[in-house]
Amino acid sequence: MGMKTGIFYGSTLGTTEAIAAQIGEKLGISAGDIHNVADTDISKVRDYDCLILGTSTWGSGELQDDWYGFADKLKAENLSGKTVALFGCGDSAGYSDTFCDAIGVLHDDLAATGCRFVGSCDPSEYTFDSSAAVQEGKFVGLPIDENNEGNLTADRIERWTARLKTELS
Known part of the structure; x- marks a missing residue:
């Protein structure tokens, strides 16, 4: 990938952090370019052409706690x-x-910032009732369900990162 890419994640139990590391590995992103939003200054995002943002969903559809201050600044x-x-x-x-x-919350928060979104996913491969992350018939990013479909995670990451490589080239 020609673009300088940084991964920014919020993780409470470590799952999102582990997924961030797997995505970084597939895309050849060094550990130094993978940032936990809990202890990262917002100015770091200026170092990158591409931002890969990861959050778990808590409560009734809320962002992971560490994202609240960071998302507002972003x-x-x-x-x-x-x-x-x-x-x-x-x-x-x-x-x-x-x-x-x-x-979906992150997507909507950033919709007015001028960025270009990539990496949407087909919801037909998932079993769920509804999601704010589905817009115009697609997930706005890569959904991961380690609780119930952990056996599918590696393949989902593999296919998503392969698509990202073409969308980012």
Whole structure:
């Protein structure tokens, strides 16, 4: 990939952090370019052409806690010319009506920043009732369900990162 890419994630139990590392490995992104939003200054996003943002979904469709302050600052950044890809973790069985909502929240938060979104996914491969992350018939990013479909995670990451490589080239 010709674009300088950084991964920014929020993780409470470590699942989203692990997924961020797997995505980084597939895309050849060094550990130094993978940032936990809990302890990262917003100015770091300016170092990258492409931002891969990851959040788990909590409660009734909320962002992971560490994202609240960071997302507010990110919304205030001028992201014109930047490419954004989203991924998130959710529970399609226990929270079937808000499955991976948080990636939809991030998408909507950043819609007015001037960035270009890539990495949408086909929802037909998932079992859930509804999600704020499905817009215009597609997930706005990569949904991961380690609770119920962990056996599919590696393949989903493999296919998503392969698509990102073409969308980012």
